[in-house]
């Protein structure tokens with residue numbers, strides 16, 4: 212019984228320590244002030260999602276004042292040859308992009324490519340649907356999450372202490388770990404390392 216209490220206390224201290232480290236990292240990498248990232252939009256494989264709707268929503272997410280723009284980056288769509296390629300891809304194509312790392316069930320970032328899984332784009336995830344979160348918010352989360360990897364972010368496994376929100380870099384598609392769903396980067400995630 213005591214060991215249970217102790218491990219809970221340790222887990223809390225680890226979570227606090229992780230947040231402190233994150234705060235130090237925040238101060239080190241707020242390098243993106245007004246840094247412009249060019250991106251292009253395309254599709255791969257047989258997708259059900261409408262590419263023009265995808266293009267429009269990605270542009271809205273990137274321009275949204277709640278998004279990565281708060282970390283000092285600006286996104287500019289180009290026809291081709293962008294620094295970042297945002298791709299609406301069939302599950303098979305996502306997996307084919309990096310068979311060891313990517314799954315045909317999830318979205319995946321591979322180098323300069325943010326591959327958004329068409330099935331998730333159309334149907335969200337069990338974790339989001341179970342909570343009745345809108346498809347729009349799922350789409351915002353998944354675009355921000357994969358873009359976050361491109362901006363230098365790894366996964367986070369803890370909820371924000373004060374609000375209980377899930378960081379956008381939590382793998383919210385596979386499970387929320389008790390956090391509240393959240394499609395936007397938290398204040399502690401507002402850094403870029405390009």
Ligand SMILES: [Zn+2]
Pocket residue numbers: 356360366382
């Ligand atoms: Zn991820």
